[in-house]
Amino acid sequence: xxxxxxxxxxxxxxxxxxxxxSAAYRAGERLYSEYYGEYSDYTRKGGVVHTEIxxxxxxPPSFSDRSTLWNSVELYEKAGNAQLAREIDAALPIExxxxxxxxxxRE
Numbered sequence: 001x002x003x004x005x006x007x008x009x010x011x012x013x014x015x016x017x018x019x020x021x022s023a024a025y026r027a028g029e030r031l032y033s034e035y036y037g038e039y040s041d042y043t044r045k046g047g048v049v050h051t052e053i054x055x056x057x058x059x060p061p062s063f064s065d066r067s068t069l070w071n072s073v074e075l076y077e078k079a080g081n082a083q084l085a086r087e088i089d090a091a092l093p094i095e096x097x098x099x100x101x102x103x104x105x106r107e
Contacts, residue, residue: 005091011084013077019070019084026087027051031067035074050102 011017020033024040028048032039053064063069073084092101 003091005089007087007089009087009089011087012081013079013084014081017084019073020067022085022087023066023070027066029066031070033074034071049098052102054106 011019011022018033018036018040020031020035021040023029024031025042025045026048028042028045028051030039030041030043051066053066053069055061055063063072070085077084092104096104
């Protein structure tokens, strides 16, 4: 029997968090923050099996680049208490194949 898990958290500047650092960690990538002037490098992090940016139809195509997207968020949100991003972490049924899990999330 599968166990249900769902967690929703925010990336908040007031907590000293960075959207760039969060995105780099989730994707296992190295990203440069124009706001903080530093790199967040998580290329050695294991366990990342799939990354994807899903944009609404009206979003600029340049936002399909992770660095462009999150640097834009960091630069646009100027307030010290800005909520930069939300993370939704949900358990997917292990009985589904990886392709089925990805399709489920996309839908």
